[in-house]
Amino acid sequence: MSLRRAATRTRAVFGLAFAQLRRSPGRTALTVFAVMLAVLSVTLLASLGVGVVETGEDGLENAGRDIWISSDPIDPSASGTENPIVGAHGVSADIAERDDVSSASPIAMHDVYIGSDADDLERTSAVGVPQTHDEFGFEEGGGFETELNFSEGEHLDGERPTEPTTEEIVLDPNTAEELDVSVGDTVYLGTSRETARDHEFTVVGIAAYYSQYLGSDAEAVPLTDLQAIAGTSGTDRATFVTASVEDDADADAVGAELDDEYAAYDVRTSDEQVGAMVEEQPLVLASGATLVGLALVGGIVLTVNLFALVAYQQRDELAALRAIGLSRWVLAGTIGAQGLVIGLLGGIVGLAATPLLAIGLNHLASTVAGFESLLQTPPEVYALGLVLAVVVGTIVALVTGWHAGRYARLEQLEG
Structure with missing residues (x-):
């Protein structure tokens, strides 16, 4: 044709x-x-x-951290809430002293009970951090800062607090709606229904920052307060120690050096942490x-x-x-x-x-x-x-x- x-x-x-x-x-x-x-x-x-x-x-990218140091929990069935890193503030302070690291801080995670009424509590997740920051995207209110300056070694001086000292909390919007609370209200918080009655926290802000990272409702609490109500102040336990590298530093190279220095833990870059999360959650x-x-x-x-x-x-x-x-x-x-x-x-x-x-x-x-x-x-x-x-x-x-x-x-x- x-x-x-x-x-x-x-x-x-x-x-x-x-x-x-x-x-x-x-x-x-x-x-x-x-x-x-x-x-x-x-x-x-x-x-x-x-x-x-x-x-x-996306959650990890929003967290804005280049290095993630973690370890398998003591009890694998505990969903990571055992917080396996011991002496987390000391590890953070040592890492922050490096010339190629701009900042480092520990993060703890616990399953907790929360409610506006001590007799009516709901289970949720709490993320313990030293302080909040501008990228939280607050819908209402603001954030908090802990009293101790751990980056200057105050975590090594004297006894660590065994009771909450800041007593402030940033709620996820869904949690705030379910509890019918707003900024300025008081909620009860504890790792069990019994201990929640003893700890009152003031709502200082409403934001879904860590909820986006975890994929479920999560409340932000001062790290020392969360350790106090969880009973881990003495051992200073955390789930992660995160670090940001300087602008002119190579995150992969810094991660490799930290991996050699902290051989007992898993040191990953942000991309590697994403891969680890996917491997751990094949579903x-x-x-x-x-x-x-x-x-x-x-x-x-x-x-x-x-x-x-x-x-x-x-x-x-x-x-x-x-x-x-x-x-x-x-x-x-x-x-x-x-x-x-x-x-x-x-x-x-x-x-x-x-x-x-x-x-x-x-x-x-x-x-x-x-x-x-x-x-x-x-x-x-x-x-x-x-x-x-x-x-x-x-x-x-x-x-x-x-x-x-x-x-x-x-x-x-x-x-």
Whole structure:
């Protein structure tokens, strides 16, 4: 077949396809809408899958720390709340003295009980830190600072406090709403229901800073206070010691040196810490991959059914075209051209609607579950939706058009 003849046949095929689309504008509009829904099912589910996997990574990036020092908990079933790093403030002070480190601080985590009424307590997570900072993104109020300056070695002087001294707390917005408290109110806090009655904390701020990192509601408490109510002041236990390196320092090189110096602990850069979290929580990775897989499979199934229905609805027209001598290849090309046009239009509309719906769903997720930016739409998500709409749509339309041409007979018109 010459190039000129092929071009003529292609123009004829697209001419027939456009004529069919114009002949049934209502059907065309509904088909474009259905393709848009298929694209949205792919882009939104895939965005959710990507978000599930990247939530922990985003949390670590928001934490703004370059080095993470940790260790396996004493009891692996304790979900890390044993706080295995002993003498955490001393370790932090030693690391902070390095010329290539700008700051270092310990972080402790405990499961705690909290409530505005000592007889009505809820279980949540508490993160103990030396102080809050400007990046907390307070919705109300502000933060706190501990009385002792651990970076100057005060953790080594005298006995450590065995009772809370600051007695201030920053609540997650969901916790504040559930407890019906605001800045200035008092809450009870303890590692058990019994000990919570003995410790009253003043709400000084409301922020979801550590909730984004943990993926669940978390309250920020002065580290020394949390150690006091948990009974770990004497051993100065923490879950992590984190450090930020100087701007001109290489985080990988600093991490390697600290790994040699603190061989009893695991020293990781921020990227390595993300990988460790994923390895420790394979269900998170599996959930994200499953969502992406379901999005792709579901979109393909919907597209196949859609264009099979389009071909079936045009059976009389296809039979008429076959009766005047057009080949099955031309009939298949006609349906395939319709698939290309419909897929392109539906894909563009679906991709345009994706960021708007993602914003709305992220707002809903943030309000209900405390997750911000749970749906993430990198360029690969849009590419996946466009490939489904245009490439898969065209191929499926060609195949269904070929099969429909097989049954397009003059007898059908006579029937």
